Amino acid sequence: MKELLAKIYQKLTLNNIMIFFLISLFGVYMIYTHATTISLKDITPEQLSANPELLNGKTLKGSVSYRNGVLVYFKDLHIENITLKDVTFEDVILDAASFKNVIFDNCTFSGFHVEDSIFERVWFNGGIMKPSVNNFKTRVEGCRLKDVFFDGTHFNGAKLAVGGGGGIIKFKNTKRDKTSHFGTRNSHLILENIQSDANSSWDNIGEPLSLHIKNSKFTNGGIIGGGVDSLYIENSELSDVVPAAKQGVITNCIINGLRMANGVFYLVNNTYGQKGKAAGISIVKRSLDVPTHAYILGDPNKVNRVNMDIGGGQLFIIWIC
Numbered sequence: 456m457k458e459l460l461a462k463i464y465q466k467l468t469l470n471n472i473m474i475f476f477l478i479s480l481f482g483v484y485m486i487y488t489h490a491t492t493i494s495l496k497d498i499t500p501e502q503l504s505a506n507p508e509l510l511n512g513k514t515l516k517g518s519v520s521y522r523n524g525v526l527v528y529f530k531d532l533h534i535e536n537i538t539l540k541d542v543t544f545e546d547v548i549l550d551a552a553s554f555k556n557v558i559f560d561n562c563t564f565s566g567f568h569v570e571d572s573i574f575e576r577v578w579f580n581g582g583i584m585k586p587s588v589n590n591f592k593t594r595v596e597g598c599r600l601k602d603v604f605f606d607g608t609h610f611n612g613a614k615l616a617v618g619g620g621g622g623i624i625k626f627k628n629t630k631r632d633k634t635s636h637f638g639t640r641n642s643h644l645i646l647e648n649i650q651s652d653a654n655s656s657w658d659n660i661g662e663p664l665s666l667h668i669k670n671s672k673f674t675n676g677g678i679i680g681g682g683v684d685s686l687y688i689e690n691s692e693l694s695d696v697v698p699a700a701k702q703g704v705i706t707n708c709i710i711n712g713l714r715m716a717n718g719v720f721y722l723v724n725n726t727y728g729q730k731g732k733a734a735g736i737s738i739v740k741r742s743l744d745v746p747t748h749a750y751i752l753g754d755p756n757k758v759n760r761v762n763m764d765i766g767g768g769q770l771f772i773i774w775i776c
Contacts, residue, residue: 527546527547527548528547528548528550529547529548529549529550529552530550530551531550531551531552532549532552532553533552533553534552534553534554534555534557535553535554535555535556535557536555536556536557537556537557537558538557538558538560539557539558539559539560539562540560540561540562541560541561541562542559542562542563543562543563543565544562544563544564544565544566544567545563545565545566545567545587546565546566546587546589546591547566547567547568548568548569548570549567549568549569549570549572550569550570550571550572551570551571551572552569552572552573553572553573553575554572554573554574554575554577555573555575555576555577556575556576556577557574557576557577557578558577558578558580559577559578559579559580559582560580560581560582561580561581561582562579562582563582563583563585564582564583564584564585564593564613565583565585565586565587565588565593566586566587566589566590566591566592566593567584567593567594567595568591568592568593568594569594569595569596569598570596570597570598571597571598572595572598572599573598573599573601574598574599574600574601574603575599575600575601575602575603575622576601576602576603577600577602577603577604578603578604578606579603579604579605579606579608580606580607580608581606581607581608582607582608582609583608583609583610583611584608584609584610584611584613584635585609585611585612585613586611586612592612592613592614593612593613593614594613594614594616595613595614595615595616595617596614596616596617597616597617598617598618599617599618600617600618600622600624600639600642601621601622601623601642602622602623603622603623603624603625604623604624604625604627605624605625605626605627605629606627606628606629607627607628607629608626608629608630609629609630609632610629610630610631610632610635610637611632611635612632612635613635613636614635614636614637615635615636615637615638615639616636616637616638617638617639617640617642618639618640618641618642621641621642621643621664622642622643623642623643623644623645624639624642624643624644624645624663625644625645625646625647626644626645626646626647626649627645627646627647627648627649628647628648628649629649630650631657637660638660638662639660639662639663640662640663641662641663641664642663642664643663643664643665643667644660644663644665644666644667645666645667645668645669646666646667646668646669646671647668647669647670647671648670648671649668649671649672650671650672650674651671651672651673651674651677652672652674657673657677660681662681662683663683664683664684664685665683665684665685665686665687666679666680666683666685666686666687666700667687667688668686668687668688668689668691669688669689669690669691670689670690670691671691671692672691672692673691673692673693673694673696674692674694674695674696677696677697678696678697678698678699679693679696679697679698679699680698680699680700680703681699683699683700683701684700684701684702685700685701685702685703686698686699686700686702686703686704686718687703687704688703688704688705688706688708689704689705689706689707689708690707690708691708691709692708692709692711693705693708693709693710693711693712693713694710694711694712695711695712695713696712696713696714697713697714697715698713698715698718698720699715699717699718700718700720701717701718701719702718702719702720703715703718703719703720703721704720704721704723705720705721705722705723705725706721706722706723706724706725707723707724707725708725708726709725709726710722710725710726710727710728710736711728713736714736715736715749718748719748719749719750720748720749720750721749721750721752722736722749722750722751722752722753723752723753724752724753725753736749736751
């Protein structure tokens with residue numbers, strides 16, 4: 456009987472310890488989540504500039520906005536390991552700021568001006584960049600972006616003139632109005648699930664080190680790459696566009712009109728001509744320094760109608776059956 460009571464006591468004790476442990480964890484979790492979610496409503500720029508640790512490691516909600524006719528100005532603001540969710544930045548100026556390991560989740564940048572700042576390992580999920588009601592434009596200029604990702608962000612009249620510092624800048628499911636200006640020097644640029652047409656032009660993206668386009672649609676007749684060193688396009692639809700690169704690969708794409716100039720291109724396993732359209736391929740040599748060659752490799756059964764004009768370039772066709 457004593458042994459049975461001892462076992463029951465031991466079991467109850469272990470259960471109590473486990474319950475206490477779980478309650479403690481829940482309490483810590485509640486304290487942690489409560490402590491790390493703060494509002495920007497009552498935080499002034501002066502407080503943030505003097506105490507940047509107020510933000511680090513926290514989740515922010517609220518807005519930083521135009522107050523009493525004066526632009527909100529931050530100098531030398533350094534933010535790390537933070538998530539900003541549903542935050543509105545309106546008529547805000549940032550100078551010499553630093554963002555590292557930061558997530559902007561569904562934020563609104565309305566009249567958001569950033570200069571001489573660093574963005575490293577930063578994610579923009581959704582959100583919009585646009586002018587403010589006070590006609591203060593959103594501009595990110597003279598900044599270094601390294602490993603920065605835009606997913607579902609809408610650029611409406613925004614200017615992004617940055618240097619990548621050799622890192623990756625990726626745009627996915629992103630809409631860019633024609634009023635927006637992009638410049639992405641010294642970066643490895645990735646465009647995924649992008650539609651470039653008369654209303655959303657992606658043909659002018661500055662001078663990246665390399666450009667990778669996938670699962671996208673370019674139909675506006677613009678220049679893709681702008682003379683980039685390396686261009687790789689896959690699983691996309693191209694209509695009346697001009698890829699411009701020192702060397703490029705276009706593979707598994709639907710091509711309805713293509714003009715290549717100044718570079719060596721490899722067209723691999725593409726479908727030429729869809730829905731009754733002729734896939735005209737023009738190869739034109741415009742520079743004495745850069746050769747213009749095109750190598751076409753693929754299954755001839757996939758080819759519909761192809762009109763080829765090699766101009767001053769060279770064309771090499773290899774059919775793989």
